[in-house]
Structure formats: C-alpha cells, structure tokens
Amino acid sequence: MKKLQVDVGIVGAGPAGLTLANVLREHGITAIVVEKGTRQEVETKARAGLIEHRTVAFLERAGLATELLANGMTTDSCTFIHEGEAFSVPYADLAGGRKHHIYPQQFLVRDLIATYLGRGGDILFAHEVTALDGAHGAQAATISASAVDGAESVEIRCDFIAACDGSDSIAHRAVPESIRMPVTHRHPFRWLALLAEVPPFVNEIVYGMHPTNGAAQMPRTPAVSRFYLQIQDGEKAGDWNDERIWTALGDVLVVKDHPVTTGVITEKTIIGRSDHVSRNMQHGRIFLLGDAAHTISLAGGKGMNLAIADAEALAAAMAAYYGQDDERPLGNYTTDRRGKVWKAVLFSHWLINLLHSAPGDVAQAAFSNELRIATINELRSHGPTARMFAEEYAGE
Template sequence: MKRSVTVVGAGPAGLTLANLIQQSGIDCIVIEKASRSQVETRPRAGVLEHRSVTMLESLGLADRLLMEADRHGTCEFRVSGKAFQVSYSDLYGGREHFVYPQQEVVKDLIGGFLDSGGDIRFEVSDVELRDLTSSSPSVAFTSADGTRETITSDFVAGCDGFHGVSRTSIPEGALQEFTHHHGIEWLTILAEAPPSTKATIYALQDDGFAGHMLRSATVSRFYLQVPVGTKPSDWSDEQVWEALHKRFALHESSWTLTEGKIIEKRVLDMRSHVVEPMSYGRLYLLGDAAHIITPVGAKGMNLAMNDAATFGRALIDFYGTGSETGLKTYSEDCLRRIWRAQEFSQWMVNMIHTDVSSPFFGRLAQARLEHLAESPAYRATFAENYVGP
C-alpha cells in the first residue's frame, strides 16, 4: 500500500490528526493494535479544554460533545475541613472545561473519520517501522486476518503511547529524554456513583490527597494518595469509601459523598516524561509517545490533540505549498506548550499533596493553598494555566 501518511495508534492524537488531514485532502491510514470496541470503551481522561473543543468544532466533530458534555468553570479546594472555590472561567475570559470522557471523544473521531471514507485497521500486531530517515518510510504489520502487509508513506505519525513501537523504533541516543518520578502514587477509582459535586474537588488532609472528578451523570472518578508500592488489592472497597469520606469531610457542612459500585481500581505512579526532539527522520511523535504528564490539571489528552493540530497544519502546508517550515519547527512549537503544562502540573502536585516524609513540604502545600484562596492575582495565574492557553 502507498499512503501519504501512516498513523500508528487510534487514540485522541492519532484520530484527531487523521480527521484533520483527511478533511484537507491528504490520504492516510490508521493502524491500531486494539479492537474498535476496546478503544471506544476504555476509560481514560475526561476533561477537554476550550481550545480542544474549538478545534473539534472546526472539524465538524463536536455536535454530540456540545450536546452532552457538562461545562465547568469552577473548582473547589478543601484543606483540613475547610473549602474554597476558584471560578477560573470568570478569571479567564469565560473559557470553560468540558467534561466528556475520552472514550466518547474517540467514538466521535472514529465515526467522523470512517464516515468520510477513512481507513482504520484494528487488531494489528507485530508492527515494524522501517527506513525512517529515508523519503519513503514504511510500516509493516500483521492484520487481524493474519495477512502480513506493508504501507509505504511520506510520513509516519507515532501516536501509540509510551509503550508503543514508535518511540522505541528510534535509535538509542537520537532523543534526549527527561523523566521525573514524583514519589507519589494514586489509587484511581471509577465508580458507578452519581457525582456528589458540581465542581472538581481537590482535598488535602494530613493523611493525603483525595480528588473527585466528574465523568458523567452516573459515573465518577476518584483519586486517593497512597504509599508508594501500594497494590490495588491492598484496598478493599470499604476502605476506599472510608478514606474518601474522611478526606472530603468538611466542618459545619451538610455535604455528603455518594457511594456506588466500584468498577475499576488501579494504582497510578505519578511521573512525567518528555522527549526532545519529537521527531526522527520522517517519524513524528505525538501524544504519550512523546510526553507523559500527571493527571493533575487534566492536560494529557489536550496536549495530545494540540500535537495533532500542530503536525496537521505542518502537513497541510507541506502538501499545499511545499513549505517544510512547520515540519522543521513542529517539535519546538509543541514543546513550548508541553513544558509550560509540565511546570503547571508540577506546581499543582506540590500544592495538593502531603509529603509524609517531610512535614516542611506539607506546610508549603498549605501555604500555597492559602495564597490561592486569598490572592486575586494568584488565582488569575492559576486560571490561565488551568484552562489552558
């Protein structure tokens, strides 16, 4: 097969790119190791920034999102039983967050791509990237029916995540990698429980952080800070709800936490990772293949979609005018926003967590939260970064 662009990975980055360039007349193919039902149902992120929604609108892919998503412009912080809210939308031009699960974004992107004649190959295996520094790189894979196939293209978009084949196909030493483990782990919980709040809650107690994130009218995401090395099996459902009740507790308030059936429980190692540059030859890395960020601040999916928009514009310029400027500056353009998001995420991590090994840092976290509660200028800076540029 011959295609202009081969997209490896059918997540938000790969599918956004595929829709963008296909609508501009650039032929492409998407290959994905999972089945369609898997990618359309696996729960991941759930918050879209204003800029991401605007881009989906421009592609004609936001109708269901705009009809079904909850819009949020306020978040709540709880510190030792006391609460305050930050109306970040009011502080940053009315821009809001859209709460819309990632799997629903993926459904919309797959539907839009296929409806306009797109080609996605699900359940592929044994993917190999070849001749990446040539003008005609190729991607070989085994299709779902066992047939070995090869696609030759002008460009390869590596959108298959941190553990995918794209990044690992780049020779050792060609990339500079920046990694940081935050020394914090979260027990992440997905429960069939209606939200107990209209705003995301970040709670800090002496025994750690708890988070309440909205996903839908019937499902909620919760986070609990747990000791490093914790296994999901270390926490029974009863212990989870007991800890959540304790960490969300408020003095002099009738607020209550709604419980429900826990349908997912896993441990997340809070880490950050960035590669520079985000390209090698004719291979360009997008999304988690190029950068990992903590869930704090809800930046991951939005950064991935921004990578797709940036690379898509570069490809449109290349095929439309012959200009390679966007391709040459792709990495620099993306990394500027990525590092800004990493800095903000790190700042928030330090603000909402208790460091049991260092009471000093715990008191710093409280000082930051008190500053956020009291200072309009501090809240304005938070709003700009939280909503996204």
C-alpha cells in the first residue's frame, strides 16, 4: 500500500472538492483529491449550469473563472409559461442588477481540474474510497482507497477530511446519522432530465406550468438545452420514448400554439431524490460539503452554488487554522453555513410548489391551480412577490 501525507484529504472531484482544492493550494495548504470516476467521466457528466453572480465573483477572485467568463452565457430574466401565455420576470432589474451565468457544470469541472493540475495539485482518479477515519480525539485522519484498475492501493494521512462525494457515499456515511441529524422531505413527483440538441427557446430559463405537470427548458450552450419534465412516481426512463417526451413537453412549453422545438435527445435520466439536509455538517476531522451535506430540489438551481459556497467557507476556515492558528472558524463551519442552506431550501421549496402539480384529488388540484394563478398575477405585476422571487433567485 502506498502511503501519502497531506494537510487535507478531499473525497470527490466535483465543484465543491475541486474548488476547495484550488483555493487551499493558493493558501499553501496541501491536499489530495480522491475520485472514484475517471477523468473523462467527471469531465463529461452533465449536471447543473445556472451559476449565481456571487459564485462567479468568488471564482473570479480565486482565479478560477477565466473560461466561464470567456465562454459562458449570461441571463438576467426568466420566462414562465402558463396555459399558453408566456411572460418574463426581469429578476436582475428587481435585484440590483444581479445576473446569472449559464455554464454547464461539466465544463466548470473540466476547468477546475485543469487549473488544479496546472498548479501542481494531485488528483487520484479511478480510486474508490474503502475506509476513512476522522474521529474526535484522533491525532490524524486517514483515507484508504483502492484503484479501480487493481493497481496499488493508497492510504492518505491528513489533518482533515472534506467529504464532497455526494449523499450516498462512504465519506458521507462516516459521519453517523445521530451526529448529522438529517431532515428529509420526499417530493410526491419525479423528473425526467434530458439533454437535447435543441437551441434555447430564449436566452433564459423557461418554466412551464400545467394543471397536471410541470416542465423547464434551460440553456446550456447556443445549440444545446436541458429539459426537465415532471413524471409520476414509479415511472422509468424506458417508459418514455422520444415521441412521448416531445408530446408531453409540447403540452407544457407551448406558447400560443407554437410547438416546442425538437431535436436529438442525447441523455435521459430520472431524478427523484428527496430533500435531505444535515443539521450538522462536521464531526471530528470530517467536514461535509455539497450533496454530502444537503441535497435539495432542482428548482432554482441552488445545488452547485451551495456546494461552491461550502468550499469557500471551509477554505477560509482552514486558512485561518493553518495561517493564524485559529480553530474557531472550523468549529463554526456548520453554524456559518446552516442559515444560508436553509434559506436556499425555503426558496427552492416555494418555487417547486409553484411550478409543479402535486398528485391529489380534483378539489386539491383545483385549489393548487388557483394558488398558482394568484402567484403568477403577483409575478406579472413586479410587486412584492416578484421582488422576493428576484432576490432569492439571483442569490445574495
């Protein structure tokens, strides 16, 4: 077994882990990133793409936004479609000019990998973590990982472990549930997530609302869109052929009988996760970031932005520890992040209930639809509800 020693062991080469690794390196703090996927897999896996202005500003300060700024798109409004009527909410105008950048997550991951390796960083791709120990009182933490190709296994000795590898991982489970104290909410519907060779309808996100389901079209590049379509619990991706998909999307995203543009669907997956939020994001020498700490619904595009904000906060706390011998920021990591996480959950929960129709009896559906219409009227008026939406959607 090969033995390595660094200041911080990072599990997961996603936005949180790679951002943390890059910022730590600029502070002179050594780290190794352990990732179970190959470099090609993590650089091509399509995920989120809506990046808040605050996230972009932080990445720019850290020297991590060059490609994003050069090649990403910006958007300052979003479109809602309800019963064939489309209207735009200029959220940047209502939120002090705060815009979003649109840049596929896999592109950002690719950039972060290239920058980290270019700065002399170390990433162990295709290595699966088999054990880790970061308990209270231990003089050091350890990560054990096996190479997928059967090569020599690795043991990493470190001061701290950053778990950035998602909600169903060994690093996440290394913090006992009794310590994490998670709270969970199961949504009564799921989503079919699609990547298609379809130009964006407009250069902004389009949310479609329908009495029986909801849908969205999100720009990824000038020629590619990501679609989300509400489906029933229990349905499988195989139940949806291309014809059925485009028919259902056309029912929701139609504008005055103009059909939705169709194209080649290159990816089709089911998203059906529950909101799952850890009330405690640290234990001993282990810190949870991103989906390892909190998974929330896709509404509002908050997940990746929260993950990068976690990395920003933890990097600053570790810089204080190593640079100033100050342990307090590390001890306050959960406290500092909790309020911002729940603020995002609150908005996401509000938006997802606006956009989607919950299964139920006819009376419940009618009541839900009337609430939706009332909210739409408020959004159209650019009054208090629209200003609340703009502030929370754009982010701080």
